[in-house]
Amino acid sequence: MTDLSTSVSIRDLSLSFGAVSVLQNLDLDIRDGEFLVLLGSSGCGKSTLLNCIAGLLEPTDGQIFIKDKNVTWEEPKDRGIGMVFQSYALYPQMTVEKNLSFGLKVAGMPKDEIAKRIARAAGILQIEPLLQRKPAALSGGQRQRVAIGRALVRDVDVFLFDEPLSNLDAKLRSELRVEIKRLHQSLKNTMIYVTHDQIEALTLADRIAIMKSGVIQQLDDPITIYNRPKNKFVAGFIGSPSMNFLNGELAEEDGKKVFRTNGVSISLAGYEASEALTPGRKAVLGLRPEHIKVDGDVTTEQAHEAIVDIEEPMGADNLIWLKLAGHMISVRIGGARRYKVGAKVRIGFDMTMASLFDAGTEERI
Amino acid sequence: MANISTLNATGAAIDAVGTELASGPRGKKPRKVLSRRNVMIYGILGLAALYYLLPLYVMVVTSLKGMPEVRLGNIFSPPMEITFEPWVKAWAEACTGLNCDGLSRGFWNSVRILVPSVIVSIAVASVSGYALANWRFKGSELFFSILIIGAFIPYQVMIYPLVIILREIGIYGSLTGLVIVHTIFGMPILTLLFRNYFAGLPEELFKAARIDGAGFWQIYGRIMLPMSLPIFVVAIILQVTGIWNDFLFGVVFTRPDTYPMTVQLNNIVNSVQGVKEYNVNMAATLLTGAVPLIVYFVSGRLFVRGIAAGAVKG
């Protein structure tokens, strides 16, 4: 990543509210035109970080660069950013058109230029018929579109979204998600998008930054985050139904590396970093439900016997919970395959897709 | 009540004929009008209303009687012969120790005190409330605490120092001085009122306006003000009634020719010349109280409408 192509860059950023420290020495580089998603549980500091970038909160320490310009002390309006809020934050007493034009009028832009920009934004977002309405007369999806339009008319380099879809119902959310993705593809702006919905993160992002109590745990593309989580927190946070974790220790049997848990030895053949697997090390084996194969699908040499405990049919998929050596393991199989409770099944673990974490540090081995 | 229940009953009857299934309870449960609960509630409310209305009744009746009738002493009996003379006299002719032009002089003085005081105090308080709620500046918490403490200090304590201060500035006894006094004493409660209201507005609206590049006054004037009609109505009610009913500041900070209506009323009622004209006194009191009453009736409705208009979420 060269400096030329960075759009937003955050250096050593810290922020505390009095005694509460929310962000600590955070570094983040966002490429030009990139769609970056900040993902994390509630209260981990996503909005705080976004507000710092927007200039709505003063950092306690650190610097913020936008387009290679140090904007740490700049006013929000001078940073070249537009922001979309969860609660839309439309000015209730103004019509949609006035909402869109407010910022431009404040900036003293000539009337015909304002009209041109509103027409363009309204065209892109298909809100032309709504321009003369007040926000109260709009549906949630329409309001959020107007809120995006307000960022759009400012013609900025960087878009900041703070959970823009979480006030909408599921159907509308998936519709607008696609629209935002399309918007990004046609505008090619840098977008920083805060959410705690992992589907949104995985579908929209070029890269995802997973945050936990003010610290970025992993910054990678969605596939890497999903398949090669850096630590147990990331592994457990991403994926639904979530990853299975088995506690145990590493060992060697007949010269082969194995993972031992409650007396069962699971072969680690195929796991990427086999040199680091020192015998005796306490570890956690993480397996996603779809990386465990059942009966006819088992391709690995080794297979284990397990007992079906509960079945959760979910339409396209069927999630079965199996008992294995005192653990409950969830396995995702095709929706058409059904099992009786108490049935015995053979399962095989796909070690190329597995994750091993140190039991102490919870870091990936 | 009765209308609604009969409507419901017919509705149910039609349904029953239509489907032949609809028996049993349906829709709103009919309630007995004379239930114990209703009797208690309306009984107590009625008694309380009576308790408060009785003196008012006595005043109104007395003010409509002539002096001979008043002397008969039946204060609860309605006037045998209605006369508006006491009202005219109270307004235009009643004498204080100094002059004999009734309450009218005090009324206009009060108006001249009221209008600027209400406008200035609300303007100052709304801006400071807005600044405290949205622009947390260094020491804003301290400032706010001091203001709140100010609300708890009995203001009699501050009168003497204030008199001296105003005298030194050279505006003691003038209307300007009184307007300033009203503004100062309105500050704590009004600022608290406005601060809490503005703090209750969605913070993201303020953030959005800042990203749009609006400054302190632009956000105040174009975003916050249009959303704050209800709280302004509340503030106006508070200030109009408070300032109109004020007596103490009026006596202390004005001169006899600029006395507000309340002081004038006191002087009329307490002047010791000849006989006590109870009917005139009653009429004068009612006249003085009319302004806050009218404000309540007019703005009460506006107030409800204001709240309803403000309840629309953006």
Ligand SMILES: Nc1ncnc2c1ncn2[C@@H]1O[C@H](COP(=O)(O)OP(=O)(O)OP(=O)(O)O)[C@@H](O)[C@H]1O
């Ligand atoms: N003004 C404030 N004063 C004190 N603490 C605050 C303030 N604002 C936020 N915090 C704290 O900072 C932390 C991070 O808040 P933030 O709003 O950034 O969380 P978030 O990641 O956006 O969560 P969510 O997903 O719920 O929006 C929280 O623990 C919160 O309690």
Ligand SMILES: [Mg+2]
């Ligand atoms: Mg948030």
